[in-house]
Amino acid sequence: MFEPVLTRNIHRPYSEKITTYLEHGGYNAVRKAFAGTPEEIIDMVKRSGLRGRGGAGFPAGTKWGFMPKDQDIPKIVAVNTDEGEPGTFKDREIVERDPHQIIEGVIIAAYAIGAGRAYVYIRGEFFLGVKRWIKAIADAYEHGFLGKNILGSGMNLDMSVHRGAGAYICGEETAMLESLEGKRGNPRLKPPYPAQVGLFGLPTLVHNIETLACIPHIIERGPEWFAGIGTEESKGPKIFSVSGHVNRPGNYELPLGISLREIIDEHAGGVRDGKRLKAVIPGGASTPILPANRVDVPMAFETLNAAGSQLGTGAVIVMDETTCMVEIARRLAKFFAHESCGRCTPCRIGSVRLYELLDRIEHGKGKPGDIETILETANGIDGLTFCPMGAALANPARSAIEHFREEFEFHIEHKGCLVKAVYSS
Protein backbone atom coordinates (compact mmCIF):
# COMPACT_ATOMS: atom_id res chain seq x y z
CA MET A 1 0.00 0.00 0.00
CA PHE A 2 1.43 3.39 -1.00
CA GLU A 3 1.60 5.86 1.89
CA PRO A 4 0.65 9.39 0.87
CA VAL A 5 3.50 11.87 1.20
CA LEU A 6 2.30 15.23 -0.13
CA THR A 7 -1.29 14.75 1.00
CA ARG A 8 -0.59 12.94 4.24
CA ASN A 9 -1.83 15.85 6.35
CA ILE A 10 -4.68 17.25 4.32
CA HIS A 11 -7.42 15.20 5.93
CA ARG A 12 -6.51 16.23 9.46
CA PRO A 13 -8.66 18.86 11.14
CA TYR A 14 -7.17 22.36 10.65
CA SER A 15 -4.56 20.87 8.35
CA GLU A 16 -3.73 24.36 7.05
CA LYS A 17 -2.52 25.62 10.42
CA ILE A 18 1.12 25.92 11.38
CA THR A 19 0.43 24.16 14.70
CA THR A 20 -0.89 21.09 12.85
CA TYR A 21 2.10 21.13 10.54
CA LEU A 22 4.56 21.42 13.44
CA GLU A 23 2.85 18.64 15.38
CA HIS A 24 3.49 16.28 12.49
CA GLY A 25 7.16 16.95 12.00
CA GLY A 26 6.82 20.14 9.99
CA TYR A 27 9.84 22.43 9.51
CA ASN A 28 12.26 19.69 10.62
CA ALA A 29 13.58 19.52 7.09
CA VAL A 30 14.62 23.19 7.20
CA ARG A 31 16.80 22.50 10.25
CA LYS A 32 18.25 19.49 8.54
CA ALA A 33 18.93 21.46 5.36
CA PHE A 34 20.74 24.20 7.29
CA ALA A 35 23.09 21.56 8.67
CA GLY A 36 24.28 20.87 5.12
CA THR A 37 25.86 23.20 2.57
CA PRO A 38 23.83 24.66 -0.31
CA GLU A 39 25.82 22.47 -2.73
CA GLU A 40 24.88 19.38 -0.73
CA ILE A 41 21.19 20.31 -0.92
CA ILE A 42 21.35 20.85 -4.69
CA ASP A 43 23.09 17.51 -5.00
CA MET A 44 20.35 15.79 -2.97
CA VAL A 45 17.64 17.25 -5.20
CA LYS A 46 19.57 16.10 -8.27
CA ARG A 47 19.95 12.58 -6.89
CA SER A 48 16.26 12.39 -5.98
CA GLY A 49 15.38 12.56 -9.68
CA LEU A 50 12.59 15.08 -8.95
CA ARG A 51 11.10 16.56 -12.12
CA GLY A 52 8.85 19.62 -12.27
CA ARG A 53 5.15 19.03 -11.64
CA GLY A 54 3.96 22.13 -13.51
CA GLY A 55 3.63 20.29 -16.81
CA ALA A 56 7.00 20.28 -18.53
CA GLY A 57 8.81 17.83 -16.22
CA PHE A 58 12.20 19.52 -16.25
CA PRO A 59 14.66 18.03 -13.69
CA ALA A 60 14.53 20.27 -10.61
CA GLY A 61 18.10 19.75 -9.43
CA THR A 62 19.46 20.65 -12.86
CA LYS A 63 17.47 23.89 -12.79
CA TRP A 64 18.84 24.73 -9.34
CA GLY A 65 22.33 24.09 -10.69
CA PHE A 66 21.75 26.70 -13.44
CA MET A 67 21.37 29.49 -10.90
CA PRO A 68 24.45 31.74 -10.80
CA LYS A 69 26.74 30.97 -7.88
CA ASP A 70 27.86 34.59 -7.38
CA GLN A 71 26.68 35.52 -3.90
CA ASP A 72 26.55 39.24 -4.68
CA ILE A 73 23.72 38.87 -7.18
CA PRO A 74 20.28 38.95 -5.49
CA LYS A 75 18.22 35.93 -6.46
CA ILE A 76 14.55 35.11 -6.37
CA VAL A 77 12.30 32.10 -5.97
CA ALA A 78 9.00 32.46 -7.85
CA VAL A 79 6.25 30.13 -6.75
CA ASN A 80 3.70 29.15 -9.39
CA THR A 81 0.16 28.71 -8.03
CA ASP A 82 -1.59 29.75 -11.22
CA GLU A 83 -3.22 26.38 -11.93
CA GLY A 84 -5.65 26.92 -14.79
CA GLU A 85 -5.36 23.90 -17.06
CA PRO A 86 -8.86 22.41 -17.38
CA GLY A 87 -9.01 19.13 -15.47
CA THR A 88 -6.29 20.12 -12.99
CA PHE A 89 -7.22 20.85 -9.38
CA LYS A 90 -4.31 19.51 -7.32
CA ASP A 91 -2.52 22.78 -6.58
CA ARG A 92 -5.65 24.43 -5.24
CA GLU A 93 -6.11 21.57 -2.80
CA ILE A 94 -2.55 21.55 -1.46
CA VAL A 95 -2.33 25.30 -1.04
CA GLU A 96 -5.67 25.43 0.73
CA ARG A 97 -4.94 22.47 2.97
CA ASP A 98 -1.20 22.31 3.54
CA PRO A 99 0.52 25.57 2.63
CA HIS A 100 3.36 25.17 5.15
CA GLN A 101 4.70 22.18 3.30
CA ILE A 102 5.21 24.45 0.29
CA ILE A 103 6.74 27.27 2.35
CA GLU A 104 9.19 24.78 3.82
CA GLY A 105 10.15 23.74 0.29
CA VAL A 106 10.61 27.39 -0.68
CA ILE A 107 12.90 28.07 2.30
CA ILE A 108 15.08 25.09 1.43
CA ALA A 109 15.21 26.06 -2.25
CA ALA A 110 16.10 29.65 -1.33
CA TYR A 111 18.85 28.41 0.97
CA ALA A 112 20.28 26.16 -1.74
CA ILE A 113 20.39 28.82 -4.45
CA GLY A 114 21.08 31.79 -2.16
CA ALA A 115 17.82 33.67 -2.70
CA GLY A 116 16.61 36.28 -0.24
CA ARG A 117 13.22 36.88 -1.75
CA ALA A 118 10.30 34.66 -2.71
CA TYR A 119 7.25 35.73 -4.67
CA VAL A 120 4.12 33.64 -4.78
CA TYR A 121 1.93 34.11 -7.82
CA ILE A 122 -1.59 32.81 -7.39
CA ARG A 123 -4.55 32.61 -9.68
CA GLY A 124 -6.85 35.56 -9.02
CA GLU A 125 -9.88 33.30 -8.71
CA PHE A 126 -8.40 31.31 -5.79
CA PHE A 127 -9.99 33.36 -3.04
CA LEU A 128 -9.48 30.82 -0.26
CA GLY A 129 -6.00 29.94 -1.51
CA VAL A 130 -4.90 33.57 -1.27
CA LYS A 131 -6.10 33.79 2.31
CA ARG A 132 -4.39 30.52 3.23
CA TRP A 133 -1.13 31.66 1.65
CA ILE A 134 -1.14 34.99 3.45
CA LYS A 135 -1.97 33.49 6.83
CA ALA A 136 0.61 30.74 6.44
CA ILE A 137 3.33 33.23 5.49
CA ALA A 138 2.45 35.48 8.43
CA ASP A 139 2.61 32.51 10.81
CA ALA A 140 5.90 31.34 9.34
CA TYR A 141 7.34 34.83 10.01
CA GLU A 142 6.03 34.71 13.56
CA HIS A 143 7.69 31.37 14.21
CA GLY A 144 11.00 32.55 12.81
CA PHE A 145 10.93 30.47 9.61
CA LEU A 146 10.82 33.58 7.44
CA GLY A 147 12.41 37.00 7.87
CA LYS A 148 15.85 37.79 9.22
CA ASN A 149 18.34 35.24 10.48
CA ILE A 150 16.04 32.24 10.11
CA LEU A 151 16.51 29.84 13.06
CA GLY A 152 19.83 31.51 13.82
CA SER A 153 21.29 30.38 10.49
CA GLY A 154 22.12 33.85 9.25
CA MET A 155 19.85 33.32 6.26
CA ASN A 156 17.22 35.97 5.42
CA LEU A 157 14.14 35.33 3.34
CA ASP A 158 11.13 37.51 2.62
CA MET A 159 8.03 36.09 1.00
CA SER A 160 4.83 37.63 -0.30
CA VAL A 161 1.75 36.71 -2.31
CA HIS A 162 0.61 38.33 -5.54
CA ARG A 163 -2.63 37.69 -7.30
CA GLY A 164 -3.13 37.20 -11.00
CA ALA A 165 -6.36 38.41 -12.49
CA GLY A 166 -7.71 35.79 -14.84
CA ALA A 167 -5.39 34.74 -17.65
CA TYR A 168 -4.40 31.10 -18.24
CA ILE A 169 -1.21 32.09 -20.05
CA CYS A 170 0.15 33.67 -16.84
CA GLY A 171 0.88 30.12 -15.65
CA GLU A 172 3.65 29.98 -18.27
CA GLU A 173 6.71 30.93 -16.30
CA THR A 174 7.88 33.98 -18.24
CA ALA A 175 4.33 35.32 -18.61
CA MET A 176 4.01 34.89 -14.85
CA LEU A 177 7.13 37.02 -14.34
CA GLU A 178 5.72 39.73 -16.62
CA SER A 179 2.49 39.67 -14.63
CA LEU A 180 4.37 39.85 -11.32
CA GLU A 181 6.05 42.97 -12.70
CA GLY A 182 2.62 44.50 -13.23
CA LYS A 183 2.47 44.05 -16.99
CA ARG A 184 0.34 42.20 -19.54
CA GLY A 185 1.07 38.49 -19.29
CA ASN A 186 2.83 37.99 -22.62
CA PRO A 187 5.49 35.26 -22.53
CA ARG A 188 9.11 36.34 -22.97
CA LEU A 189 11.45 34.94 -25.55
CA LYS A 190 13.77 32.24 -24.15
CA PRO A 191 16.76 32.27 -23.81
CA PRO A 192 17.62 33.99 -21.59
CA TYR A 193 15.95 31.62 -19.15
CA PRO A 194 14.58 32.89 -15.83
CA ALA A 195 17.60 31.33 -14.08
CA GLN A 196 19.69 34.05 -15.75
CA VAL A 197 17.24 36.90 -16.28
CA GLY A 198 14.02 36.53 -14.38
CA LEU A 199 11.88 38.74 -12.18
CA PHE A 200 13.07 42.37 -12.23
CA GLY A 201 16.00 41.16 -14.31
CA LEU A 202 17.33 39.01 -11.46
CA PRO A 203 18.10 35.29 -11.62
CA THR A 204 14.88 33.51 -10.69
CA LEU A 205 14.03 29.93 -9.84
CA VAL A 206 10.45 29.18 -10.92
CA HIS A 207 8.61 26.15 -9.59
CA ASN A 208 5.18 24.70 -9.43
CA ILE A 209 3.97 24.27 -5.83
CA GLU A 210 3.68 20.48 -6.03
CA THR A 211 7.38 20.37 -6.99
CA LEU A 212 8.25 22.56 -4.01
CA ALA A 213 6.11 20.43 -1.70
CA CYS A 214 8.33 17.43 -2.52
CA ILE A 215 11.49 19.18 -1.27
CA PRO A 216 11.07 18.85 2.52
CA HIS A 217 10.38 15.13 2.12
CA ILE A 218 13.49 14.63 -0.01
CA ILE A 219 15.58 16.33 2.67
CA GLU A 220 13.88 14.47 5.54
CA ARG A 221 13.88 10.98 4.11
CA GLY A 222 16.75 11.23 1.69
CA PRO A 223 17.03 11.31 -2.10
CA GLU A 224 17.38 7.52 -2.31
CA TRP A 225 13.99 7.03 -0.69
CA PHE A 226 12.43 9.46 -3.21
CA ALA A 227 14.22 7.88 -6.16
CA GLY A 228 12.99 4.49 -4.97
CA ILE A 229 9.44 5.51 -5.88
CA GLY A 230 8.39 5.54 -9.53
CA THR A 231 10.01 4.52 -12.80
CA GLU A 232 13.39 4.87 -14.44
CA GLU A 233 12.87 8.49 -15.49
CA SER A 234 9.95 9.59 -13.32
CA LYS A 235 10.51 9.55 -9.60
CA GLY A 236 8.46 10.17 -6.51
CA PRO A 237 4.83 10.62 -5.55
CA LYS A 238 2.40 12.53 -7.77
CA ILE A 239 -1.04 13.94 -7.23
CA PHE A 240 -3.40 12.85 -10.00
CA SER A 241 -6.57 14.91 -10.44
CA VAL A 242 -9.26 12.64 -11.83
CA SER A 243 -12.43 14.11 -13.36
CA GLY A 244 -15.10 13.28 -15.92
CA HIS A 245 -17.07 10.06 -16.19
CA VAL A 246 -15.83 8.19 -13.12
CA ASN A 247 -17.59 7.14 -9.94
CA ARG A 248 -15.21 8.92 -7.57
CA PRO A 249 -13.57 11.97 -9.12
CA GLY A 250 -10.94 13.61 -6.94
CA ASN A 251 -7.25 14.03 -6.22
CA TYR A 252 -5.30 10.82 -5.68
CA GLU A 253 -1.70 10.80 -4.58
CA LEU A 254 0.03 7.74 -6.00
CA PRO A 255 3.50 6.73 -7.10
CA LEU A 256 4.56 7.79 -10.57
CA GLY A 257 4.50 4.77 -12.85
CA ILE A 258 1.12 3.53 -11.66
CA SER A 259 -1.01 2.35 -14.55
CA LEU A 260 -3.63 4.71 -15.92
CA ARG A 261 -6.12 1.85 -15.82
CA GLU A 262 -5.51 1.30 -12.10
CA ILE A 263 -6.11 4.99 -11.37
CA ILE A 264 -9.40 4.92 -13.24
CA ASP A 265 -10.72 1.51 -12.18
CA GLU A 266 -9.48 1.18 -8.63
CA HIS A 267 -8.84 4.60 -7.20
CA ALA A 268 -11.51 6.59 -9.03
CA GLY A 269 -14.02 3.74 -8.78
CA GLY A 270 -14.31 2.93 -12.48
CA VAL A 271 -16.41 4.44 -15.24
CA ARG A 272 -19.76 5.84 -14.12
CA ASP A 273 -23.08 4.03 -14.57
CA GLY A 274 -21.42 0.81 -15.75
CA LYS A 275 -20.61 2.44 -19.10
CA ARG A 276 -17.62 1.52 -21.23
CA LEU A 277 -14.49 3.62 -21.30
CA LYS A 278 -13.93 5.46 -24.57
CA ALA A 279 -11.00 7.82 -24.16
CA VAL A 280 -8.80 9.55 -21.60
CA ILE A 281 -6.88 12.79 -21.53
CA PRO A 282 -4.05 11.77 -19.21
CA GLY A 283 -2.30 15.03 -18.34
CA GLY A 284 -4.65 18.00 -18.55
CA ALA A 285 -6.36 19.78 -21.42
CA SER A 286 -3.19 20.38 -23.42
CA THR A 287 -2.11 16.73 -23.64
CA PRO A 288 -3.13 14.40 -26.51
CA ILE A 289 -6.20 12.19 -26.07
CA LEU A 290 -5.63 8.45 -25.66
CA PRO A 291 -8.20 5.86 -26.78
CA ALA A 292 -9.41 3.23 -24.29
CA ASN A 293 -7.13 0.53 -25.68
CA ARG A 294 -4.06 2.47 -24.55
CA VAL A 295 -4.88 2.92 -20.86
CA ASP A 296 -2.59 0.18 -19.65
CA VAL A 297 0.19 2.72 -19.82
CA PRO A 298 2.22 3.59 -16.72
CA MET A 299 1.73 7.22 -15.66
CA ALA A 300 5.27 8.49 -16.17
CA PHE A 301 6.89 11.08 -18.43
CA GLU A 302 8.68 8.59 -20.69
CA THR A 303 5.93 5.98 -20.99
CA LEU A 304 3.20 8.48 -21.83
CA ASN A 305 5.41 10.05 -24.48
CA ALA A 306 5.90 6.61 -25.98
CA ALA A 307 2.13 6.05 -25.91
CA GLY A 308 1.57 9.25 -27.90
CA SER A 309 0.60 11.60 -25.12
CA GLN A 310 2.20 13.41 -22.16
CA LEU A 311 2.13 13.30 -18.38
CA GLY A 312 1.53 17.08 -18.26
CA THR A 313 0.03 17.98 -14.90
CA GLY A 314 -1.25 14.43 -14.29
CA ALA A 315 -4.86 15.53 -14.68
CA VAL A 316 -6.81 12.51 -15.87
CA ILE A 317 -10.03 13.36 -17.73
CA VAL A 318 -12.14 10.27 -18.31
CA MET A 319 -14.71 9.94 -21.11
CA ASP A 320 -17.22 7.13 -21.51
CA GLU A 321 -18.73 5.68 -24.68
CA THR A 322 -21.45 8.36 -24.88
CA THR A 323 -18.90 11.14 -25.42
CA CYS A 324 -18.72 12.85 -28.81
CA MET A 325 -15.07 13.40 -29.61
CA VAL A 326 -15.81 16.20 -32.06
CA GLU A 327 -17.45 18.09 -29.23
CA ILE A 328 -14.47 17.45 -26.92
CA ALA A 329 -12.05 18.75 -29.55
CA ARG A 330 -14.31 21.75 -30.18
CA ARG A 331 -14.54 22.61 -26.50
CA LEU A 332 -10.80 22.37 -25.97
CA ALA A 333 -10.15 24.43 -29.09
CA LYS A 334 -12.47 27.11 -27.74
CA PHE A 335 -10.50 27.21 -24.52
CA PHE A 336 -7.20 27.73 -26.30
CA ALA A 337 -8.62 30.28 -28.72
CA HIS A 338 -9.86 32.23 -25.74
CA GLU A 339 -6.60 31.96 -23.82
CA SER A 340 -4.11 32.71 -26.62
CA CYS A 341 -2.29 35.84 -25.52
CA GLY A 342 -2.22 37.05 -29.10
CA ARG A 343 1.48 37.66 -29.28
CA CYS A 344 2.29 35.39 -32.22
CA THR A 345 0.29 34.94 -35.37
CA PRO A 346 0.18 31.11 -35.68
CA CYS A 347 -1.32 30.81 -32.22
CA ARG A 348 -3.58 33.86 -32.38
CA ILE A 349 -5.04 33.12 -35.81
CA GLY A 350 -4.59 29.36 -35.82
CA SER A 351 -6.40 28.80 -32.54
CA VAL A 352 -9.46 30.70 -33.76
CA ARG A 353 -9.35 28.93 -37.12
CA LEU A 354 -9.24 25.52 -35.40
CA TYR A 355 -12.17 26.45 -33.21
CA GLU A 356 -14.24 27.72 -36.14
CA LEU A 357 -13.62 24.55 -38.14
CA LEU A 358 -14.45 22.25 -35.23
CA ASP A 359 -17.48 24.33 -34.30
CA ARG A 360 -18.93 24.08 -37.76
CA ILE A 361 -18.31 20.34 -37.98
CA GLU A 362 -19.93 19.82 -34.58
CA HIS A 363 -22.97 21.81 -35.67
CA GLY A 364 -23.49 19.88 -38.88
CA LYS A 365 -22.00 22.52 -41.17
CA GLY A 366 -18.70 20.83 -41.91
CA LYS A 367 -17.45 20.50 -45.47
CA PRO A 368 -15.44 17.76 -47.16
CA GLY A 369 -11.77 18.60 -46.69
CA ASP A 370 -12.29 20.21 -43.28
CA ILE A 371 -10.46 17.40 -41.51
CA GLU A 372 -7.37 17.95 -43.67
CA THR A 373 -7.60 21.69 -43.08
CA ILE A 374 -7.69 21.10 -39.33
CA LEU A 375 -4.61 18.89 -39.47
CA GLU A 376 -2.76 21.38 -41.67
CA THR A 377 -3.69 24.22 -39.37
CA ALA A 378 -2.59 22.29 -36.27
CA ASN A 379 0.71 21.35 -37.89
CA GLY A 380 1.19 24.97 -38.91
CA ILE A 381 0.99 26.09 -35.28
CA ASP A 382 3.02 23.43 -33.51
CA GLY A 383 6.68 24.37 -33.21
CA LEU A 384 6.25 27.81 -34.76
CA THR A 385 5.15 29.79 -31.74
CA PHE A 386 6.76 31.89 -29.09
CA CYS A 387 5.74 29.68 -26.17
CA PRO A 388 4.64 26.03 -25.71
CA MET A 389 0.98 27.02 -25.91
CA GLY A 390 1.15 26.50 -29.66
CA ALA A 391 2.00 22.83 -29.29
CA ALA A 392 -0.59 22.51 -26.54
CA LEU A 393 -3.43 23.82 -28.63
CA ALA A 394 -2.62 21.57 -31.58
CA ASN A 395 -2.80 18.42 -29.42
CA PRO A 396 -6.50 17.88 -28.73
CA ALA A 397 -7.77 18.27 -32.29
CA ARG A 398 -4.93 16.27 -33.80
CA SER A 399 -5.25 13.37 -31.37
CA ALA A 400 -9.05 13.32 -31.58
CA ILE A 401 -8.82 13.00 -35.36
CA GLU A 402 -6.05 10.42 -35.16
CA HIS A 403 -8.06 8.09 -32.96
CA PHE A 404 -11.67 8.96 -33.79
CA ARG A 405 -11.58 10.13 -37.39
CA GLU A 406 -14.79 8.29 -38.29
CA GLU A 407 -16.75 10.53 -35.92
CA PHE A 408 -15.51 13.64 -37.70
CA GLU A 409 -16.33 12.09 -41.08
CA PHE A 410 -19.81 11.12 -39.92
CA HIS A 411 -20.48 14.64 -38.63
CA ILE A 412 -19.48 16.11 -41.99
CA GLU A 413 -21.28 13.60 -44.14
CA HIS A 414 -24.50 13.19 -42.14
CA LYS A 415 -24.67 16.62 -40.51
CA GLY A 416 -25.19 14.96 -37.17
CA CYS A 417 -23.48 13.03 -34.44
CA LEU A 418 -22.55 9.36 -34.72
CA VAL A 419 -22.46 8.93 -30.97
CA LYS A 420 -25.86 10.55 -30.51
CA ALA A 421 -27.28 8.40 -33.28
CA VAL A 422 -26.08 5.28 -31.49
CA TYR A 423 -26.93 6.23 -27.90
CA SER A 424 -30.20 8.06 -28.18
CA SER A 425 -31.99 5.22 -29.95
Place this chain on the structure above:
Amino acid sequence: MDNPVQHEVEAHPPGIEDHEERARLLAALYIAQEQYGWLSPEAIQRVADRLHISAGKVQSTASFYTMFRLEPGGKYHIQVCEGVSCYLAGGAEPLINHVSKRLKIKPGETTPDGKFSLEVVECLATCGSGPAIRINDETYEYVTVEKIDELLDGLGK
Protein backbone atom coordinates in the same frame (compact mmCIF):
# COMPACT_ATOMS: atom_id res chain seq x y z
CA MET B 1 -3.37 40.71 7.96
CA ASP B 2 -5.95 38.83 5.94
CA ASN B 3 -6.49 41.41 3.22
CA PRO B 4 -4.74 40.39 -0.01
CA VAL B 5 -4.52 43.91 -1.38
CA GLN B 6 -2.99 45.29 1.80
CA HIS B 7 -0.60 42.36 1.84
CA GLU B 8 0.48 43.02 -1.74
CA VAL B 9 0.89 46.74 -1.35
CA GLU B 10 3.04 46.29 1.74
CA ALA B 11 4.97 43.44 0.20
CA HIS B 12 7.27 45.25 -2.17
CA PRO B 13 10.66 44.85 -0.70
CA PRO B 14 13.74 46.97 -0.47
CA GLY B 15 16.35 46.50 -3.14
CA ILE B 16 14.12 46.66 -6.18
CA GLU B 17 12.65 50.13 -5.70
CA ASP B 18 12.93 51.04 -9.38
CA HIS B 19 10.39 48.42 -10.29
CA GLU B 20 8.29 48.67 -7.20
CA GLU B 21 5.61 51.00 -8.47
CA ARG B 22 4.88 49.15 -11.67
CA ALA B 23 4.76 45.83 -9.83
CA ARG B 24 1.95 47.22 -7.69
CA LEU B 25 -0.28 47.79 -10.68
CA LEU B 26 -2.42 44.66 -10.40
CA ALA B 27 -2.96 45.24 -6.69
CA ALA B 28 -3.84 48.88 -7.39
CA LEU B 29 -6.35 47.83 -10.05
CA TYR B 30 -7.98 45.48 -7.54
CA ILE B 31 -8.29 48.36 -5.07
CA ALA B 32 -9.76 50.67 -7.68
CA GLN B 33 -12.20 48.02 -8.87
CA GLU B 34 -13.33 47.44 -5.30
CA GLN B 35 -13.92 51.16 -4.77
CA TYR B 36 -15.59 52.01 -8.06
CA GLY B 37 -17.30 48.67 -8.68
CA TRP B 38 -15.59 48.58 -12.07
CA LEU B 39 -12.59 50.13 -13.78
CA SER B 40 -14.19 53.27 -15.10
CA PRO B 41 -12.03 55.75 -17.03
CA GLU B 42 -11.87 57.78 -13.83
CA ALA B 43 -10.64 54.77 -11.85
CA ILE B 44 -8.00 54.04 -14.50
CA GLN B 45 -6.80 57.64 -14.38
CA ARG B 46 -6.50 57.55 -10.60
CA VAL B 47 -4.40 54.41 -10.72
CA ALA B 48 -2.23 55.95 -13.44
CA ASP B 49 -1.65 59.11 -11.37
CA ARG B 50 -0.82 57.17 -8.26
CA LEU B 51 1.72 54.89 -9.92
CA HIS B 52 3.11 57.43 -12.43
CA ILE B 53 2.26 55.25 -15.40
CA SER B 54 0.32 56.51 -18.43
CA ALA B 55 -3.42 55.86 -18.39
CA GLY B 56 -3.01 54.04 -21.73
CA LYS B 57 -0.60 51.57 -20.21
CA VAL B 58 -2.88 51.01 -17.23
CA GLN B 59 -5.84 50.46 -19.55
CA SER B 60 -3.88 48.10 -21.77
CA THR B 61 -2.69 46.03 -18.82
CA ALA B 62 -6.13 45.90 -17.22
CA SER B 63 -7.71 44.76 -20.48
CA PHE B 64 -5.40 41.71 -20.59
CA TYR B 65 -6.97 40.21 -17.48
CA THR B 66 -10.51 38.89 -17.43
CA MET B 67 -11.05 39.63 -13.74
CA PHE B 68 -10.73 43.35 -14.31
CA ARG B 69 -14.04 44.74 -15.40
CA LEU B 70 -13.79 47.57 -17.88
CA GLU B 71 -17.56 47.80 -17.98
CA PRO B 72 -19.94 47.89 -15.06
CA GLY B 73 -21.21 44.43 -14.17
CA GLY B 74 -24.16 43.26 -12.10
CA LYS B 75 -24.31 43.31 -8.33
CA TYR B 76 -24.22 39.54 -8.54
CA HIS B 77 -21.76 38.36 -11.13
CA ILE B 78 -22.56 34.79 -12.14
CA GLN B 79 -19.84 32.74 -13.78
CA VAL B 80 -20.61 29.34 -15.27
CA CYS B 81 -17.74 26.98 -16.10
CA GLU B 82 -17.71 25.54 -19.59
CA GLY B 83 -14.49 23.56 -19.12
CA VAL B 84 -14.29 20.02 -20.40
CA SER B 85 -14.60 18.34 -16.98
CA CYS B 86 -17.66 20.34 -16.00
CA TYR B 87 -19.17 19.57 -19.41
CA LEU B 88 -18.62 15.84 -18.85
CA ALA B 89 -20.24 16.17 -15.42
CA GLY B 90 -23.38 17.53 -17.07
CA GLY B 91 -22.59 21.22 -16.77
CA ALA B 92 -21.78 23.99 -19.27
CA GLU B 93 -24.54 24.69 -21.87
CA PRO B 94 -27.51 23.26 -19.92
CA LEU B 95 -26.62 25.54 -17.00
CA ILE B 96 -25.63 28.53 -19.13
CA ASN B 97 -28.88 28.31 -21.09
CA HIS B 98 -30.91 28.00 -17.93
CA VAL B 99 -29.42 31.10 -16.30
CA SER B 100 -29.69 32.93 -19.59
CA LYS B 101 -33.38 32.13 -19.91
CA ARG B 102 -34.23 32.87 -16.34
CA LEU B 103 -32.46 36.23 -16.23
CA LYS B 104 -33.28 37.06 -19.88
CA ILE B 105 -29.67 37.98 -20.62
CA LYS B 106 -26.99 36.46 -22.79
CA PRO B 107 -23.48 35.70 -21.54
CA GLY B 108 -21.59 38.99 -21.25
CA GLU B 109 -24.74 40.95 -20.44
CA THR B 110 -26.20 42.54 -17.32
CA THR B 111 -29.88 42.66 -16.33
CA PRO B 112 -31.45 46.12 -16.87
CA ASP B 113 -31.83 46.60 -13.10
CA GLY B 114 -28.06 46.10 -12.73
CA LYS B 115 -28.55 43.22 -10.36
CA PHE B 116 -27.15 40.24 -12.29
CA SER B 117 -24.52 39.67 -14.92
CA LEU B 118 -23.62 36.40 -16.60
CA GLU B 119 -20.23 35.26 -17.81
CA VAL B 120 -19.07 31.96 -19.25
CA VAL B 121 -15.64 30.98 -17.91
CA GLU B 122 -13.06 28.26 -18.32
CA CYS B 123 -12.07 25.92 -15.54
CA LEU B 124 -12.40 27.10 -11.95
CA ALA B 125 -10.10 24.28 -10.72
CA THR B 126 -13.11 22.54 -9.20
CA CYS B 127 -13.18 19.92 -11.97
CA GLY B 128 -13.48 16.96 -9.59
CA SER B 129 -16.69 18.29 -8.08
CA GLY B 130 -18.27 19.91 -11.09
CA PRO B 131 -20.38 21.27 -12.58
CA ALA B 132 -19.02 24.44 -10.99
CA ILE B 133 -20.36 27.97 -10.99
CA ARG B 134 -19.32 31.08 -9.14
CA ILE B 135 -21.39 33.96 -7.81
CA ASN B 136 -19.10 36.85 -6.85
CA ASP B 137 -16.42 35.33 -4.58
CA GLU B 138 -18.24 32.10 -3.82
CA THR B 139 -17.77 28.86 -5.79
CA TYR B 140 -20.57 26.29 -5.88
CA GLU B 141 -19.94 22.63 -6.69
CA TYR B 142 -22.16 19.83 -8.05
CA VAL B 143 -24.49 22.44 -9.47
CA THR B 144 -27.78 21.52 -11.10
CA VAL B 145 -30.55 23.56 -12.67
CA GLU B 146 -32.51 23.15 -9.42
CA LYS B 147 -29.61 24.35 -7.32
CA ILE B 148 -29.19 27.42 -9.52
CA ASP B 149 -32.88 28.20 -9.09
CA GLU B 150 -32.49 27.92 -5.34
CA LEU B 151 -29.46 30.23 -5.35
CA LEU B 152 -31.16 32.81 -7.55
CA ASP B 153 -34.37 32.62 -5.47
CA GLY B 154 -32.21 33.43 -2.46
CA LEU B 155 -30.82 36.47 -4.25
CA GLY B 156 -34.32 37.73 -5.00
CA LYS B 157 -34.78 36.75 -8.64
